[in-house]
Amino acid sequence: MAPGVIVGAAASVGADAVIEIGAVVLEGARIETGSRIGAFAWIGANVAVGFGASVGAHSILRPGVNLDAGVPIGDHCEISTPGLRQAAVPDRTFDTAAFDRPVRVYRGRSHR
Numbered sequence: 001m002a003p004g005v006i007v008g009a010a011a012s013v014g015a016d017a018v019i020e021i022g023a024v025v026l027e028g029a030r031i032e033t034g035s036r037i038g039a040f041a042w043i044g045a046n047v048a049v050g051f052g053a054s055v056g057a058h059s060i061l062r063p064g065v066n067l068d069a070g071v072p073i074g075d076h077c078e079i080s081t082p083g084l085r086q087a088a089v090p091d092r093t094f095d096t097a098a099f100d101r102p103v104r105v106y107r108g109r110s111h112r
Contacts, residue, residue: 001013002021002023002039003021003022004021005020005024006024006025007019008025008026008027008028008045009027011025011031012031014031014035014051017032017033019031019036020037020040020057021039023037023040023043024043025037026042027045028045028046029048030047030048032048034051034052035049036054036055037049038054038075040058041055041061043061044061046064047062047064047066049066050066051070053067053068053070053071054071054072055073056074056077057076058075060079062080062082063082064083065080065083066085067085068084068085068086071087072088072089074093076091076105077089077094078093078095080096081095081096089102092105092106
């Protein structure tokens with residue numbers, strides 16, 4: 001594990017899992033073997049990250065979210081809709097109850 005990583009009580013981290021600098025894994029979360037948690041990512045309580053799955057830098061997985069084996073979550077995402085994720089989630093995607101479907105945020109043009 002990298003410097004500044006926080007792993008909560010009763011959380012489990014499998015062999016060969018990589019947790020990058022500043023990531024937070026809360027209590028009861030399960031990070032399976034071969035998974036990768038990006039820098040400054042936040043993994044909520046009782047979240048499961050399946051075998052070989054990855055969570056990008058600065059992404060948030062709220063309680064109730066589970067990643068199937070090998071599923072990649074991009075950078076700067078927030079997934080708070082509970083349930084099993086079986087498909088990739090691109091960078092800057094927000095899947096919350098505030099929207100009726102996942103929303104992707106794009107970089108806008110400079111207004112000069």
